Ligand SMILES: NC(=O)C1=CN([C@@H]2O[C@H](COP(=O)(O)OP(=O)(O)OC[C@H]3O[C@@H](n4cnc5c(N)ncnc54)[C@H](OP(=O)(O)O)[C@@H]3O)[C@@H](O)[C@H]2O)C=CC1
């Protein structure tokens with residue numbers, strides 16, 4: 001599968017290393033959309049990619065799938081163009097808290113016979129949440145995220161501090177670089193107005209820890225994911241990059257596990 005990448009930061013460069021440098025047998029990144037060619041010129045030599053600054057030229061290239069690893073604002077700006085032309089995978093899923101964008105994307109994907117893939121990112125358990133939701137029998141979904149204090153606040157704190165408590169729609173507005181997980185959980189479960197979110201800055205941890213609690217007719221579940229951060233961007237968990245890689249590997253498969 002030929003991949004076009006949007007975003008060449010911590011996740012993008014992880015994907016370039018794993019797919020192109022380590023030479024993945026089924027995947028190849030050939031094109032990257034950037035906004036600053038000089039900053040990323042070295043990627044051409046390092047990974048044999050073509051850089052683009054024009055989205056239409058990027059989409060006209062020989063790619064099967066666009067993978068976004070940029071930010072929420074870029075998804076908001078580009079998704080309607082991209083989904084018309086290419087199957088698309090997003091990691092900045094917080095953009096889909098905008099219901100109009102979600103509905104319009106679904107309409108365009110149907111009209112143009114493309115697909116939108118939303119990997120599970122830095123969390124898991126989306127299969128369980130979706131199954132528990134069928135026939136409206138999911139009652140409660142709560143997310144508590146703890147990140148190293150330095151990822152969330154400029155203040156020097158010595159004790160943990162709740163920096164946000166509220167619903168997912170507000171969490172992503174206030175913390176678009178940290179709360180994409182709240183939106184994928186909302187999309188799988190009870191929606192952005194019903195998913196409870198707490199975000200804690202913790203000076204005593206080095207991992208990004210997500211605890212998901214849910215309850216419904218199925219029973220109750222508690223999932224805790226203790227994520228190692230990517231060194232290049234400690235806000236971002238390595239599992240987010242792995243979830244893109246794993247989803248890319250599974251796309252062509254004929255057997256599906258857990259969905
Ligand atoms: N769903 C989930 O569970 C998770 C989602 N994420 C999200 O994934 C995304 C990527 O994370 P990460 O790699 O750590 O971020 P980084 O900040 O390390 O990298 C972002 C990259 O995107 C590029 N970029 C920004 N805007 C554009 C644009 N308009 N066109 C092309 N490139 C652009 C930046 O380029 P430049 O140098 O020009 O700024 C940079 O290369 C973020 O939105 C993050 O919040 C992260 C972790 C978990």
Ligand SMILES: O=C([O-])CC(=O)C(=O)O
Pocket residue numbers: 121122176177178179180181182208227235236237238240
């Ligand atoms: O990487 C993580 O642990 C979560 C994150 O940044 C996000 O959801 O935006």
